[in-house]
Amino acid sequence: MAVDAAGTLYVVWVYGGPSDFGIYFVRSTDAGGTFTAPKNISRTAESTGAFVPELAAGAVGEVIAVWLDEYEPYPGQSEQIFFTRSTDSGDTFSAPVQVSFRWTPEWSASSGPAVSTDALAQLYAGWDQGRIGAAPDVLLVASYDGGQTFSAPVNLSEGLGASGRLRIASETPSRVYAIWQMLRPRSWETMFRRSLDGGATFSELKRLSRGGHGSSIPQGIAVGRPEQVCAVWEEVNKGFDIFMRCSFNGGENFRKEFNATGRRGHFEGDIALDAAGSAYLVFGCSLRGVNPDYWWWGVCFRRSLEPLQ
Template sequence: NLSNNPGTSVFPKIAADGSNVYVVWSDNSPGTFDILFARSTDGGATFGSPVNLSGGVGFSFQPKIITSGSNIFVIWGTGCSVLFVRSADNGASFSSPINLSNGVGCGTSPADIAASNGNLDVVFRSGPASDIFLVRSTDNGASFNSPVNVSNDADEEDFPQVAASGNNVFVVWRNIPHGNTDIFFTRSTDGGATFGIPVNLSNDAGLSELAQIAASGNNVFVTWRDGTTPTGYSEIFFARSTDDGSSFSTANISNTSGDSIFPDLALSGNDVFVAWEDTTGLTAGNADAYIAASTDNAASFDTPINLGSIPGESREPQVTAASNNVYVGWSESESEIYFVSGTIETTVNPISVGIDIKPGSSPNAINPEDMGVIPVAILTTGSFDASVIDPSTIKFGPNNADAVKSSLQDVDGDGDLDMVLHFKTQQTGIACGQTSATLKGQTLAGIPIEGSDSIKVIPCQH
């Protein structure tokens, strides 16, 4: 229990960087609703006392927090403004709040923020036509550019969310044309200066809302609550793009026997996590926090799990991931903020690669007492590019010897570069009686590889 006070604690948001975990929420224990911040430096095992970030600037609600190195950025709404603070020292201190929505009328929350390559992008709803605006900072939040109208149409929009990857900026929001609601998506390829024509991602007859978005490399992920299902329950839908948002595939990832709402989304390498609030098996007015995980960049998801059934309402779970840890926080019965953590455990079958021990020689004779080195080539083939290997991870032989040298060269004359590594013979552990030796390691993306080749150990006469 992070809040643990007699007031109302709602709208938790969570971020993490390594073993540092940060949580913000809206809390009225100071007398009015302010934004409180708590941090842990031991992976969530303990948290310091909450700190008031808003400091009585007015009714403050729906915060959002992200990290970038030692920098922490927090935004929230005050009814007619979107405010921003930053910390450059892992949350030990924060700047005074500044208004990001000046100049476009009444800026409203919930707003969202994303960071990429030192740039910050903030989106919010504002103006007489309820359009979606974006402001960008190119100096880690020291200053912001003028707002850009992202939606710019006659319909009403709200609940914008933003993600960034490189120079690409992706924005989703809820579009409200005539009573129906859909999830619209647009992208910028020039750092948020201009945006393409919005695309309807949900495009169905039901209510689609509460979208969340994340991006990494060429992958863009969007999740939302959708009411157009055969069961009559609302479900958590998930859309995945592998081409920078040019196209999407969509799937139902909750598929439970209750209402699934308020999704949240987090990425860590190839792992994707979606948390949400679910009423499956509960009486009216109760809900539990659920999570579903993917280890293949959202090509598939594991069966959702309940994070712990607590009597009452576990509302709006928020998820983040850092290193091998996953953190989830939620509002319990709108009175306290609860927090749980877990470890990412995945088993990935290694890619089988072709290797050539002592390239060009046969029968690969090895004398275990030799003071020299053994060259081993990892071959580039039609299905594998040896240049993606991380040489520092490669181990060879029974003793898992490290390479003392590595280079790219074409050892088999096929015109493709192979990875050649050298291992000190006496460090490999190769001994009499062995007929093969194995090499193991990882690609630069962390994918395991493994390959074997035949050897002849000499002299080994007895």
């Protein structure tokens, strides 16, 4: 789900089966009161199934989507990442384009698509991709011409440890922020890198999660007012917790992490920031109090009462 600068709401999901799954799209211009008829935006003559859609919106009418697909023109190819874009609020979409690698003796299957766009319609797509005989890496490409062409992929994890669950956010001018999960010597950690030149180069690796406190699983990253970027992750250590760290200077440094839900036992969160810098969280939570004889799970919401400082 995503919202553009005009307030138009866009939603995508997977539908079909068992061999013709596709990515379907609708939009609403009245805050969800009504929606357009669903349309398949992933269909091609060669597609054998599309899954795991991700969506981003930016300027008025600008909406982009990525997903996991299998493409028959390259026999034996594993699942790869595809991209499409609309500049007219979803009335029409560009033909799907593959942005991950074709199968080679070095690279194999792709997964975990991620996407972001900014107010100037610079586009960023990312994914994790396996290597034959080696751990997977996370990669990112950029487009400065509306998806007509893409840059060569940048390997964010640089083969330093098995990596996945990439999440990206972007803002003008040409700032890109990325978090992902990387296997370090003792546990999985949430790592961070930023680019100040539209994804051409990236900063050194920075660990956001708490070392020595169990494994962490990245959940989301978002931008708010200029140079404000916040990331959340799930920490698994004798239970579940959602932790959060924020930067107010474009990722140069981050404030100390804190438990974003205020208590333990929460999991699978995500974050959004508004233009003033206020934070909004959704996360999985226990609702055992509904009936003490059963263990209930639900989706909970929390927001900051004022912009984060």
